Amino acid sequence: MSSRLFQFAGGDAGAWRVVRTEVVAGEPLPEVKRLDVISGPKATSESTPAWCLRGMLSNVRYVVRDERTKLAAIQPELGRREASRAAFIPMSKSAAWWDLTQDERRAVFEEQSRHIGLSLRYLPAVARGLYHCRDMSESEPFDFLAWFEFAAAHEPAFNEMLVELRASEEWRYVTREIDIRVVRD
């Protein structure tokens, strides 16, 4: 059975070479040369990574059945051979976000921000994994770890998607966001 736990270790080792690090909001992370993406609880190949962030695959929080059907029909799997580029984007949202009720969070997420509707336009070019960390402990540095894989030719479209999402109402609740671009050697 595949693991729900994923770890992302930044340092001098790992299959992905870091080509750009942008601090979009909040505190930076130490810059690193490589990123090791690890499925499950095993240790990174590097003995002393600069940082190691962890998150869990979990149940969907906002997607409704109709949206899930649309997504399932066109969203690609991670690990495609042609997807040699990726973005690792750890994020946190504010206390105000977490204090909203379910209907309020959903309304900001989709009815106001079109998070799903907008993302659908970039499928199947972009594959995504979302790893939840907020409830793993009280001292997790991020709430989520987002991971996107795409071919080099699709990076401009991916950037356009981020511009749209970052201009949305939902992003007013984002307190920390770091955009780390990597290339698979």
Place this chain on the structure above:
Amino acid sequence: MSSRLFQFAGGDAGAWRVVRTEVVAGEPLPEVKRLDVISGPKATSESTPAWCLRGMLSNVRYVVRDERTKLAAIQPELGRREASRAAFIPMSKSAAWWDLTQDERRAVFEEQSRHIGLSLRYLPAVARGLYHCRDMSESEPFDFLAWFEFAAAHEPAFNEMLVELRASEEWRYVTREIDIRVVRD
């Protein structure tokens, strides 16, 4: 700032004396004499508890604004002097539950099972804490830890609430549930 992490250690120590343990569904837990409820990451007062379960206070998953307003108006705080009885109910739900979309889980939870509507009738007699464990690691023995405090006079009403909830559509997804009743000495 108060802790989001809570631990429930079963053994021979702690402020709560166990008076009854009922395995409602799934695998039992070793029976214990006392329960130690610990706020935060500090160790239990007992060096070798039979078990120590942990969970996190988190954002509400199904409650909408209107319901939250009603709940907030009448739900009591934990720790009331007269609430000398408590129930500690660790639970898990099936893979089928976790694979439902948000709208489907909400529909089972409230529109079909009246989880909130039914619970409201037992307020302010019963105070509740809900601690989430499913996303803390891949090997948590339960998905949630529910904790209820009430006066001795209200235990029959509390039992009636459980009978109603356990007969609901939502409980068809419950795969493990242990009902441990305790008294504060």
